[in-house]
Amino acid sequence: MPEVTVYTTPTCPWCNRLKDFLRARGVAFAEVDVSRDPAAARRLVELTGERSVPVTIAGGRTIVGFDREELERLFPA
Amino acid sequence: MLDLVIVGAGPAGMTAALYAARKGLRPLVASEDLGGQANWSSRVENYMGFKDIRGSELMERFAEQVKAQGVAYEEGRVARVERREGGFGVRTADGRERLARAVIVATGKRPRPLGVPGEAEFLGRGVSYCALCDAPLYRGAAVAVIGGGNAGLQACYDLLGIAREVHLLTDRLTADDALRRRILGDPKLSLHEGWTVRAIHGNGAVSGLVAVDGEGKEKELAVEGIFVEIGLLPNGEVVEEAVARNAAGEIVVDCACRTNVPGLFAAGDVSTACGKQIVIAAGEGAKAALAAADYLAFG
Numbered sequence: 001m002p003e004v005t006v007y008t009t010p011t012c013p014w015c016n017r018l019k020d021f022l023r024a025r026g027v028a029f030a031e032v033d034v035s036r037d038p039a040a041a042r043r044l045v046e047l048t049g050e051r052s053v054p055v056t057i058a059g060g061r062t063i064v065g066f067d068r069e070e071l072e073r074l075f076p077a
Numbered sequence: 078m079l080d081l082v083i084v085g086a087g088p089a090g091m092t093a094a095l096y097a098a099r100k101g102l103r104p105l106v107a108s109e110d111l112g113g114q115a116n117w118s119s120r121v122e123n124y125m126g127f128k129d130i131r132g133s134e135l136m137e138r139f140a141e142q143v144k145a146q147g148v149a150y151e152e153g154r155v156a157r158v159e160r161r162e163g164g165f166g167v168r169t170a171d172g173r174e175r176l177a178r179a180v181i182v183a184t185g186k187r188p189r190p191l192g193v194p195g196e197a198e199f200l201g202r203g204v205s206y207c208a209l210c211d212a213p214l215y216r217g218a219a220v221a222v223i224g225g226g227n228a229g230l231q232a233c234y235d236l237l238g239i240a241r242e243v244h245l246l247t248d249r250l251t252a253d254d255a256l257r258r259r260i261l262g263d264p265k266l267s268l269h270e271g272w273t274v275r276a277i278h279g280n281g282a283v284s285g286l287v288a289v290d291g292e293g294k295e296k297e298l299a300v301e302g303i304f305v306e307i308g309l310l311p312n313g314e315v316v317e318e319a320v321a322r323n324a325a326g327e328i329v330v331d332c333a334c335r336t337n338v339p340g341l342f343a344a345g346d347v348s349t350a351c352g353k354q355i356v357i358a359a360g361e362g363a364k365a366a367l368a369a370a371d372y373l374a375f376g
Contacts, residue, residue, distance in 0.1 A: 009210055011131070011133075011210065012210035013110075014210065015210070034213050035212075038216050041214050041216060044214070050202065051202055051203060051211060051214045052207075053210055053211060053214070064201055065201070
């Protein structure tokens with residue numbers, strides 16, 4: 001299982017759905033709350049060019065948003 | 078065949094589920110999420126009984142109340158509701174179909190896009206439909222909010238504590254006075270009334286927008302973020318063409334949430350019910366469930 005990092009904000013409904021999805025599949029992940037960590041927010045933009053959350057980084061893959069199809073491919077049930 | 082499928086689990090769908098369960102029906106709720114649009118509201122100050130609550134928290138409370146009734150829930154987007162012998166087929170995006178004698182459509186609305194060049198290209202790279210989600214990624218930036226309704230001013234509120242400057246562009250302000258008083262006096266906010274966005278530009282990420290003012294003069298704004306809050310489109314495509322819709326695409330309902338197709342009901346923002354509010358959607362959901370229970374009992 002690749003190392004999984006999830007960039008979130010606490011007020012983002014899709015972030016909560018993503019975390020629920022990962023927990024339901026038993027995927028361990030590190031969460032970075034970009035609202036509390038401005039440096040991480042800058043890093044996310046620099047790394048991915050994305051200015052939206054959630055972003056999941058796993059094994060060199062970047063998944064933007066709660067993209068259920070992509071997530072199911074990466075983390076099969 | 079099931080008695081009742083409720084499509085959508087926002088305030089209308091969940092209230093319909095609660096009422097249907099309490100009427101002794103065994104409804105199935107099929108929805109791609111719990112909470113719907115209400116989840117995207119950072120502050121709800123007009124749902125009775127709650128002075129000030131986050132939309133997603135209010136929806137969690139709705140969901141708890143529905144779950145306590147033992148209502149069955151299937152997560153997944155519903156692609157189509159079609160008439161079948163003795164009822165309806167409710168087909169999910171993955172191709173499964175459930176048959177039910179009655180259906181309540183409570184699929185709500187989705188954000189309306191601006192429809193200008195650059196919008197789709199820069200989605201997630203400066204263009205956002207969720208200030209509540211993405212505002213923290215615009216710390217110290219200049220941003221624009223498009224739309225002068227309650228959602229637009231709420232987006233300004235979410236951004237003013239984070240961004241360096243917030244430009245509000247709108248053809249006209251329609252937001253409630255309470256929100257205007259809270260936001261329009263903020264020194265970081267510039268109001269551009271009468272402006273219409275024509276294009277979004279950038280290179281890899283948004284760098285600005287082009288608009289025209291009320292006199293038809295072209296204007297440019299250098300912004301890194303553009304938050305679109307210009308209203309919503311009803312998710313009415315889920316029902317077949319035989320179901321009557323108005324010019325805006327909302328499903329036409331009577332005072333008991335009945336559509337022109339017997340056994341098919343619609344509730345909340347997807348319907349022609351007047352007033353797109355959580356409290357109204359909840360009430361419409363209750364009405365639809367009561368009408369569906371009547372239909373199932375007496376035809």
